[in-house]
Each structure stands twice: as structure tokens, then as C-alpha cells.
Amino acid sequence: MSKAAAARKLAAAAAFGGGGLGFVGGSLYGVLRAEASMARRRIGKTQGEPPNPSGLYGAELAGRTIRLAVLGDSGAAGYGAAVPEQTFGAFLAAGLSELAGRPVFLVAVAFVGAKTADLQRQIPRALAERPDVCALMIGTNDVTHRVPPSASVRALTEAVALLRAADTEVVVGTCPDLGTLKPVAPPLRQVARLWSRRLAAAQTIAVVEAGGTTVSLGSILGPEFDAKPADLFGPDRFHPSPAGYRSCAQAMLPTVAAAVGVASEVLDELQPERGEGVRTLASAAAAAADSAGTEVSAATVSGREVGPRGRWAMLRHRRRHEAPVVGDIDGRPVGQDSDASDPDTVVPAEK
Numbered sequence: 001m002s003k004a005a006a007a008r009k010l011a012a013a014a015a016f017g018g019g020g021l022g023f024v025g026g027s028l029y030g031v032l033r034a035e036a037s038m039a040r041r042r043i044g045k046t047q048g049e050p051p052n053p054s055g056l057y058g059a060e061l062a063g064r065t066i067r068l069a070v071l072g073d074s075g076a077a078g079y080g081a082a083v084p085e086q087t088f089g090a091f092l093a094a095g096l097s098e099l100a101g102r103p104v105f106l107v108a109v110a111f112v113g114a115k116t117a118d119l120q121r122q123i124p125r126a127l128a129e130r131p132d133v134c135a136l137m138i139g140t141n142d143v144t145h146r147v148p149p150s151a152s153v154r155a156l157t158e159a160v161a162l163l164r165a166a167d168t169e170v171v172v173g174t175c176p177d178l179g180t181l182k183p184v185a186p187p188l189r190q191v192a193r194l195w196s197r198r199l200a201a202a203q204t205i206a207v208v209e210a211g212g213t214t215v216s217l218g219s220i221l222g223p224e225f226d227a228k229p230a231d232l233f234g235p236d237r238f239h240p241s242p243a244g245y246r247s248c249a250q251a252m253l254p255t256v257a258a259a260v261g262v263a264s265e266v267l268d269e270l271q272p273e274r275g276e277g278v279r280t281l282a283s284a285a286a287a288a289a290d291s292a293g294t295e296v297s298a299a300t301v302s303g304r305e306v307g308p309r310g311r312w313a314m315l316r317h318r319r320r321h322e323a324p325v326v327g328d329i330d331g332r333p334v335g336q337d338s339d340a341s342d343p344d345t346v347v348p349a350e351k
Contacts, residue, residue, distance in 0.1 A: 049112065050077045053084035057104045058097030065103040066260055068093055069126035069134045069168075071119055076110035076137035076173075078245055086242035091249035092135060092256065099253070100262045107131065115141045116152045119159040131168050133259045135252060137217070139175030139203060143196050153202045160210035169259035170212035173252050174200035174289070177218055197289045204285035204296050208313055211298070213259060214285075215252045218292035251293045254318035271317070281313040293317055 056065070070076050070089040078087025093106040107129040109122040116138050126134060136159075142152040156172070163170045175196045197218070204214040275287070278299045288294035299314040301307060 050074070050079045050081055050087060051084040052108055053078065053087045053090035053093070054106055054108045055084075057090075057093040057106060059103055061097065061101055061103050063100075063102035065105050066096060066100060066133070067129060067131040068096060068104055068106050068256070069129060069131035070106065070108045070110055070136075071122045071126055071134060072110040072137040072173075073114040073139075073141050074110075074112040075140065075245075075248065076135075077108065077112055077114075079112050081242055081245065086245065088137065088245040088249050089135075091246045092253060095249060095253045096257055096260075096262070099257045100260070105129070110137070113141060114138065115145060115147055116155040116159070117147075119155065120162075123159060123162055127163070127166050127168070133169040133171065133256055134163050135171050135173070135256050137173040137248070139196070139199055143175060143199060149195070149199050149202060152199060153206045156203055157206040157210050160207050160212045164211040170207070170210075171252060171256050171259055172203065172207045172212055172214045173217045173248065174203045174207075174214050175217070176200075176292075201282075201285040201289040204288055205281055208281055208285075208296055208298050209311060213255055213295060213297040214288065215255050216288040216290075216292055216294040216296075217248065217251065218289060218294070250320045254320065255295045258318070276314075276316040278312055278314055280307065280309045281311040282309075284313040284315040287315060291317070293320065 068089075070092065076088055078084075078089060081087045084090055087108070089106055089108040089110075093104045097104040107126060109125045111118075111122070114122070119136070119138065138156065139152065141147075142149075160170050160172070177193055177196055177200075200216060200218065204216070207214045278301060279287075281296070284296045288296050295314075295316050295318055297314050298305065299312040301312050305311060
């Protein structure tokens with residue numbers, strides 16, 4: 001079965017309530033359970049809560065405040081960061097403010113240990129701040145906790161549909177390739193790679209069909225992180241370091257900016273020679289799962305969203321924008337309440 005067909009089958013199983021661990025045999029599953037327990041011992045238990053980066057970025061800038069919400073798991077929350085400035089959300093908000101030349105109000109509701117089903121607990125808090133765009137990083141814990149892929153994809157479909165119904169744009173960073181992580185030993189590493197990439201492709205299909213856009217985090221924890229492990233991985237060799245969170249934010253930033261109408265001819269230029277362009281959604285999803293930083297969004301051909309082989313999608317590799325190193329917000333540490341006079345700015349809710 002091709003990667004596109006496998007992703008399409010998994011997405012369909014999620015839609016119709018089927019699916020499971022079809023590609024993992026019973027005896028191998030027993031081995032995987034033992035390997036997973038060993039990997040968790042190597043990684044260790046998470047300790048404490050990450051700092052909250054919610055607040056106003058670029059308060060000195062003019063223009064209507066862009067409202068950004070970050071939802072998801074420990075990666076989205078910035079687990080391992082010592083201060084709010086080191087989190088994924090802070091890098092993303094600061095980068096968006098710099099690109100747009102406008103203030104950005106961030107509400108961060110992601111929490112450590114979240115699986116896709118836990119987005120239902122985060123969505124009401126995010127929507128209470130009336131975000132223009134929601135950035136999600138989710139899926140890793142579904143793999144490590146052996147959540148049936150179809151159940152994971154179904155939960156993501158429901159979450160994106162809820163957010164889109166509230167008239168907010170949605171950008172999802174899909175599940176990274178967990179086969180690149182050092183604490184994960186064979187044969188779990190090979191299965192984790194297969195499972196996470198297949199989940200990422202199915203996530204893409206589900207998100208685009210629900211009205212969102214995806215950015216593949218694929219091997220972002222792999223070659224780039226392997227080249228500078230001391231810089232991009234945290235002490236547990238599982239969660240990113242602050243530099244790693246900055247790298248993840250840079251991968252998602254151009255798509256988040258485009259979602260709120262911040263255009264850049266350099267960042268947005270289509271490059272057909274790199275394989276960019278319109279293809280079937282399943283094909284785009286499979287290709288994106290293998291290439292970090294790849295964006296997939298809905299497309300039309302001759303005015304039609306669906307062709308003979310399914311929904312159309314646009315695949316592109318937007319150029320990265322260097323997310324700035326974050327300092328204080330308006331003279332206060334990141335995450336503290338803002339008293340900015342902008343009428344569109346509100347004080348973040350307590351966690």
C-alpha cells in the first residue's frame with residue numbers, strides 16, 4: 001500500500017469510526033509495550049509546569065492587535081524552558097509581530113501530557129480570547145501512549161471543526177517523526193517512525209478537510225536536531241531545548257502569518273521546481289509527512305475542490321523567517337498581564 005493510500009485509509013477509518021493497530025501484529029505489539037516502558041524510563045517523568053508566555057508582544061507597534069492562541073502538548077507548552085521567553089509560543093508570537101509590524105496578543109493553553117482528545121479541554125479557554133488564528137502542535141503523546149490512530153485523527157477533526165466554526169484560522173503542526181529520537185531503541189524506533197509519519201499524513205487529510213492548514217514537523221527533530229543535539233534537544237533528549245522551540249516556531253511562522261493575511265513575496269513565492277503545486281490531498285499529505293516545514297492547504301482546480309481522485313490540495317515549502325530572540329514585553333517579563341491601551345487587547349485569563 002502506498003503512503004498516500006495508507007493515509008487516506010486511516011483518515012477514512014477515523015471518519016467512520018473504525019481503525020486500530022492494523023499494521024502492528026500482536027506479538028510485535030508486546031515487544032513494543034516493553035520497549036515503550038524502557039523508553040519512558042530513559043526519558044524520565046516530566047517535572048513541573050512550563051512557564052506561561054501569554055501576554056502582549058510588540059506593544060509599541062501600531063495597528064490592530066493580532067490574537068494568537070497556542071494549543072497542544074508539552075512541545076506547544078514549551079516544557080523544559082526556564083523562562084517564558086524560551087517557549088514555542090513566545091517565539092511564534094514575537095516572530096508574527098515582527099513580520100506583521102503589529103502587536104500580537106498570545107494566549108497559551110497547551111499543557112504537558114496532552115493527547116489530541118485533550119484539545120476539547122483547551123478549546124473553550126482559547127476561544128474565550130477571540131483568536132484570529134490558533135496554532136496547534138499535537139500527536140506525540142498519542143503515539144507514545146498507543147492511542148489508536150483513527151481515534152487520534154477523529155479527535156483532531158472534531159477540534160479543528162470547532163475552531164473553524166468559531167471563525168478562527170487553524171494551523172496544525174503535525175506529529176514529528178519519533179523514529180529520530182535517541183531514547184527510543186529498535187524495534188520501537190522503526191515502528192514509531194512508521195506510526196508517527198502515517199499519523200502525520202492522516203492528520204493532514206483530516207485538518208484540511210475540516211478547513212485548516214498543516215505544517216509538517218516531520219524530521220524537524222531529526223537531521224537538524226542531530227547536527228546540534230546539545231543546542232536543540234533538552235536534557236531528557238526527548239523535548240526540544242529553547243533553541244529547538246525556536247526552530248519549530250520558525251517552521252510554522254510563515255504559515256501562521258499567511259493565515260492572518262500577512263503576506264511576504266519572498267516567503268510566499270511558489271516554487272514548482274521544488275515539487276510545489278496542486279495535487280490530490282492524499283498525495284500532498286504523504287509527501288509532507290516526509291519533509292519538515294511543508295505546508296498543505298485546500299485548493300481548487302477549475303473552480304472545483306474535488307477531482308476524480310479526491311480533494312485537491314496545495315503543497316508548498318514556505319521559506320523560514322528567523323524568529324527573533326524574545327526579550328521583555330513592553331518592559332515586563334513575558335507572560336505578565338498587559339495594561340496596553342489598544343482596545344483589542346485583553347488581559348489573559350489565569351491558568
